[in-house]
Amino acid sequence: MTTGLSKVAGVVGVGHTDWREDYAAVREGKVKYDSIGLGALAFVRALEDAGISRDEVDGLIVGPTTPYERMGEVLGIDARWGGQADAMLGVIQACMAIKSGMAEVVALVYGNNQRSGKVNYGGSNAAGGASFLSYVYHAPWGFTSQGALYAMMFRRYMEETGLTSAELGEVAVAQRIGACLNPNALMQKRITVEDYLASEFICEPLHIFDYCLINDGGVALIIASAERARKITPNPVMIHGVGRYDLNTGATSLEPRLTEYYLPAQQRVAEQVFDMAGVGPEDMDSLQVYDSFSCHIPLALEGYGYCPPGGSGKFLREEGIALGRKLPVNTGGGHLSESYMQGWAHQVEAVRQVRGICGDRQVPDCRFVHYSSDVAGKAVSIIYGR
Template sequence: MRLAGMAAKTASVIGIGQTDWPADHARVRAGQKPHDSYGYAAEAFVAALADAGISRADVDGLIVGPTVAYERVGELLGLDVRWGGQADAMLAVLEACMAIHSGQAEVVALVYGNDQRSAAVNYGGADAQGGSAFLSYIYHAPWGFTSQGALYALMARRYMQERGMSEAELAEVAVAQRLAASRNPQALMRKPITVEDYLASPYICEPLHLFDYCLINDGGVALIIAEAGKAKRIGRAPVPIHGIGRHDLNTGATSLEPRLTDFYQPAQRAVGDQVFTMASLGPSDMDALQIYDSFSLHIPLALEGYGYCKTGEVGKFMREHGISLAKGLPVNTGGGHLSESYMQGWNHQIEAVRQLRGEAGERQVPDCRHVHYSSDVAGKAVSIIYGH
């Protein structure tokens, strides 16, 4: 997707908010129901509004996550906006930037809430969320796959066979993200693990171990994005968006061909060209990465696809160069979906903002100036570069 005429730094993030994920999780595990998805979304929005230091009257655009309805969220939050809609975490940022660029809105709230744990949402099997309407592209149903874990296990096996990555090298992802989570008071899984711990953990769907799978928990996240000039006037600590891009792989998408043959990397290369060109930056300029990680395999695929290492060398890159706060290029500095919280890509965005503001506490990346966000889900690759 070429975003003709849109310049870098057209818009900036001026506010972020979230619910208390550990407290949410503890209450749910105790059998309580703190909120439904709308309640979590509202709590996160109030926090983001306070973080930005603005009032709801300043907000003239609204995008909600696909777990809630746009109209109802607007009613509940008391927002009478002139523009809005519904999108996932990645496309919400792109759509907000495009709305601001085209003059349809100046200050856009992005709001997400999910009660997936307390509601016992099922992401696998014939009764998975969304039902048969989505099974054609989420699961390789004709071959008996009943979960996304089975799909990513197949991808991982083929990738390991073709490019030589070992299970011990894939373990570097879970180990690095647990280290990050151990320094994050809002992470759910804070006990550090080792490569040996990973290898000793049970397979869920071989070759994927327990630590390769994301968490399932309740919570909410919100961001407020404003036109760059207005952001400087009203925002407390604006974080400019330097680049955005998207490229879809539609041919064969319903049979999962793009994932299983080329591991999404043609889309990643195309998006990398878009986003790095728009930002006038490259992989070597990035101080941290935030990569959507419903499964650990997303990390090595993105590292190769966006040019952080050579094709076929990502196992060695992770093992020798490093992808943790202790060594190398920090990836998912909050702990990601594997160890922090499964907010379907939304928590990665607010972690990027915190790093660039210098507000990440013990997990802060020194002199963090540029953060690259990547997502590869359901046939589309999306990238965002946040910076100073």
């Protein structure tokens, strides 16, 4: 077994803005914060949750939607170690910095005003451009929408495996159940598979319920060394395992997504993360999956060994992923129904589930939560636990 970064660090504080309030502010034209302000508010709330002062933070990682230097200036943090990363790699980098002795208490801060800023995730001026989103290379043919990419990918998957639209609809229905039990979630109306099937297509075979939300908000986490974490709180949420594997060959042609659905990368990461944590898929009490589109969930179920390749349709139909079923997935509502915080809110939900403070949506006796992401060519996993 490779212990690597297992239990080197733990999460001692989480915080976020009021996504419902943020959403209403945009709708009513009363926006208070830009992306930096949203991140700063989340940071203050994470400090309060941890019960520590700003001066105890000596590391800073900011999300890619805000400039590192300016965020540090606003927060008043002169970090001895820092940088910029997405949520999943930010957690891993914080563990690496702590393991190497470069930092002891690291703040991860994310703010995004994507809705009020009218950020486009498709079209001629798609966010990120060719520097980040490889599908922009297909702009001469009008293929710049992530929705179109995943629709094409998942149509092929459905033809190969026989997964039905009704089975895919189980994802949106299950996550809406979690959202309705989450006072922070934007979408508070339950839906059925029949509602899903009757809803409009955005890009067939994906319905409107298969698409993530677009909203403003901020999220922050405070991660401390294991020794320091236990001094801060008697029950820190430990990071038991991490893993990453990239499929770069053919990435700009979208080939890894369109032909193998990232299965090889997820299988490699599964070996890393479960080996490091000393547990397996059967030990997970909940799974949190980066779900810019619903089809990420069936692919993750297969890639991490919760069901065999090609077997996710049967798993969704017979085993289920809603609260109360065999493997509750995205228990807070996920990107589809809670808030689109680009994977950051999933970390908060994982931490709160392990803490046992999720109220009506709490997974009973939750010991381990597995987080999975397969964004922009890289598969990443984190296992949170007691």
